[in-house]
Amino acid sequence: MSPFLKRFRDFAYVEWGGIYRDVSFELRTKKLRAVPMTLGACALILALQVIQHSGNTGTAWVNRVGGVYATLPWWKALLRTPLSLFVPDPSLPVWGLIAQVVFMFGIAEMTVGKRHTLGIGLLATLAGTSFARYSLAVGPDGFLGLPVSTLVVRDTGPSAAVVALGVYVACRYRAWWTGGALILAMLVEVVFIVNLAGFEHLTAIVATLLLCGLEGHLRRRREAALRPEPARRTPG
Structure with a gap:
């Protein structure tokens, strides 16, 4: 094996070995x-795609139950957000x-679980919606x-959730190179393609990094609380 291939193999093992191990175990045991x-x-994405392409009535129904716009009242946008995550862009x-x-959803579901996958997807979608409203304001x-x-x-679709789950x-x-490459790609997208989607992707990434930081802080506090205190010396 050439030195380059050996270095790449070692890099891949460190970067993706844990993910590959857990994903392959889940697929092998549960399919x-x-x-x-x-x-x-x-x-759900396929069903909504078919409905919104079935005519004006279908398009209107999808917009009414899952169409989120920056101009909507907040309460209405929040009600539509869960379904908006799965409403594809018709274009x-x-x-x-x-x-x-x-x-990405598959990897996340097999590695961090269903609740985290859905929760982060909704968090990313809400973060993107919040940015659109801020920018409009x-x-x-x-x-x-x-x-x-x-x-x-x-403003619908799972793209922000996909990016956030990847990060x-x-x-x-601890696949730092992969996470860094994903963030860099989103930065390049914003620089060269100035649109709402790119900025929403970055907003979703910021929200995800804040969540990771909070989880790390809480984990360290729990570990510190469980760590036994050193025995005190008694004088004499």
Whole structure:
């Protein structure tokens, strides 16, 4: 084996070995039962895609139950947020979206669990929605303000959740190079393609990193509380 291949093998083992071990174990022991939420998410995305392409009535229904806009009242946006996570952009190929969900939701479900996967997906979606509202409030001349034309579009889909889950899994498994590469890719996207999606991806990443930091802090506090205190010397 050449030195380059050996270095890459060692890097891959350190970076992705833990993820590969846990994912392969889940698939080997449970097969499709390892990813019920991921399969359900894919089925829901496909169903909503079919409905919104079935005519004006279907499009209106999808918009009414899962369409989130920066101009909506907060209470209405919050009610629609859970379903908006699975409403695909009608102008994008749904198969690419399904592939992202199968890959990233599947890995997350098998490594950090269903509750974390769904919770982080919702957190990322809410963070993105909050950024859109902030940008609309400050206007195009404000800090991180975007043109109004980019903010009044329907703000749905799992892309922010996919990015956030990638960063979260990387942090949990200490795959620092992978997490860093993902963050760098999102920064490059914002620099070269100024649109709402790119900024929402970055907002989702910031929210995820804050969550990872909070979890790490709480974990260290629990470990410190469980650690036995050193025995005190008695004088004499």
